[in-house]
Amino acid sequence: MANDKETLLSMGFDPSxxxxxxxxxxNRGLHSAMDHILEHEGQPVPDLSAVTSSTSGSGRTDQPMDVDEDEDDADTLRAIAAKSGAPISAADLEAKSIKCTECGKIFKNTALANFHAEKSGHDQFEESTEEVKPLTEEEKVQKLAELREKMAAKRAVKAKEEAKENKANEALRRKAGKDMNKVKEDLQAKEIQKEVEQKRRDKIEDAKAKAAIKAQIEADKRARAEKAAREKALREGRPIVDAPASTSAANARPAASASSGVAGRDYKETRLQIRLAGGGQPYTTTLSSDATLREVAEFLAAQTMSVDVETVAFVQSHPRKAFSQADFSRTLRDLGLTPSAVLIAS
Structure with missing residues (x-):
């Protein structure tokens, strides 16, 4: 048995x-085992614990029966016929195979006939006296070669299908990877945009804070200057004048106020519209008429990063009038911008 098994394995048959x-x-020999393998080609291997030897069970074997077995079967058939009264034919006593009446193929046993019925759909069979001759050595070699060719073809088809499936899976994997990378890139772009917007807001807030600090510094300077002027006037015995310098300037131009039709009217607030020379959305604000032109520049610098308080210049559109850094300490009232004006910043 061990030699038969090793021989079959060396021929390339599947161990199961x-x-x-x-x-x-x-275990009746090498030829019986090889016949079984070739006859059951394509059938799934069953659970070996449920497989019984063909020498037991119903008494039918894969090899021709000996004389004693034939005589026992014949006696059994005669006894059944005697009870039923049916005649016994020679074919009943000498049946050695099963024949498919639809295609004419002959099978050695019932298992092979059933397998043929499942594959072909044929259901008309009869017993036959024709004996299925065992394969010769040349036929076995040829059958083995055919079997190996079929197995190789099946492996090639399976390998091709697996390669195609692997290619499709790889394409899906790459697509999923690209989609994931696209999602990551979009998230990164959004995060970068958020950071840029936050930096811009922080910069504007810093500019506003700086403008407020500068405005406070200017106010402190004016307060100190006024305090120093009062102390000096007290030391020199001169009268103290609390009115700001802008008051005299406002009183010095009664003709201009009269020509505008609002003589003697005091505007406490001034509404400004400021446009950038390079274009864009205008900025509007309302300031005290006593606010200086520097405070206007600080307001504009807090709105856009393209404006620097120390270098910006203003031009009034109508009537046409230019203001320089020397005018930054003058109030809006002194500059004649009340009650409203349009300025162009450059």
Whole structure:
């Protein structure tokens, strides 16, 4: 048995099919096992614990029956016929195979006939006196070569299908990877945009804070200057004048106020519209008429990063009038911008 198994394995047969063949044939030899393997080609290997030897059970074997077995079967058939009264034909006593009446193929046993019925759909069979001759050595070699060719073809088809499936899976994996990378890139772009917007807001807030500090510094300077002027006037015995310098300037131009039709009217607030020379959305604000032109520049610098308080210049559109850094300490009232004006910043 061990030699038969090793021989079959060396011929390239699957180990599970070799075990099945040896157990099903009752270890009757190499040729019986090879016949079983070739006859059951394409069938799934069953659970070997449920496989019984063909030498047991119903009494039918994969090999021709000996004389004693034939005589026992014949006696059984005669006894059944005697009870039923049916005649016994020679074909009943000498049946050695099963024949498919639809296609004419002959099978050695019922298992092969059932397998043929499942594959072809044929259901008309009869017993035959024709004996299925065992394969010759040349036929076995040829059958083995055909079997190996079929197995190689099946492996090639399976390998091709697996390669195609692997290619499709790889394409899906790459697409999923690209989609994931796109999502990551979009998230990164959004995060970068958020950071840029936050930096811009922080810069504007810093500019506003700086403008407020500068305005406070200017106010402190004016307060100190006024305090120093009062102290000096007290030391020199001169009268203290609390009115701001802008008051005299406002009183010095009664003609201009009269020409505008609002003589003697004091505007406490001034509404400004400021446009950038390079274009864009205008900025509007309302300031005290006593606010200086520097405070206007600080307001504009807090709104856009393209404006520097120390270098910006203003031009009044109508009537046409230019203001320089020397005018930054003058109030809006002194500059004649009340009650409203349009300025162009450059």
């Amino acid at each position: 099919r070799v075990e099945w063949a040896l157990k099903a044939t009752g």
